[in-house]
């Protein structure tokens with residue numbers, strides 16, 4: 001029920017953005033991701049230490065590549081799952097049951113996990129919007145780290161500690177992730 005509430009709230013927000021930019025396809029693509037998803041999950045947060053996206057809904061916050069456990073900061077993200085892949089949304093983003101970060105699970109290589117070994121998928125199949133204009137309730141500059149496979153915030157000079165060594169390195173799409181106002 002919480003999920004349904006969140007989804008409706010986002011759809012309502014999405015409709016507003018379409019209204020504000022009438023005629024643009026990209027905005028409606030963003031709304032389509034939300035409309036076609038099975039649901040959304042909130043409690044996803046930015047870790048101020050390693051800059052990865054992690055799920056903050058459990059008592060255990062997950063091993064952080066920067067040491068200790070993840071520490072949330074900033075927005076509470078609300079991420080869609082269960083929808084189709086589209087030109088502006090990518091499937092196969094998963095929660096790692098070991099380090100609690102979001103990582104890309106499509107390929108055989110799973111990426112170094114700060115909890116040891118490699119990431120292990122659990123739960124929903126998230127479908128993340130990318131390369132659409134940011135809105136008042138979405139943030140751009142979320143990127144795939146080609147070294148450790150997590151999604152991290154690339155908007156600062158410091159890109160965050162990477163479990164594969166050094167700092168995260170962005171590759172591929174510019175993800176634009178929905179969050180609560």
Ligand SMILES: [Zn+2]
Pocket residue numbers: 047048049050051052063064065066069070071
């Ligand atoms: Zn962290």
Ligand SMILES: [Zn+2]
Pocket residue numbers: 096097098099100101112113114115118119120
């Ligand atoms: Zn992991």
Ligand SMILES: [Zn+2]
Pocket residue numbers: 145146147148149150161162163164167168169
């Ligand atoms: Zn990394």
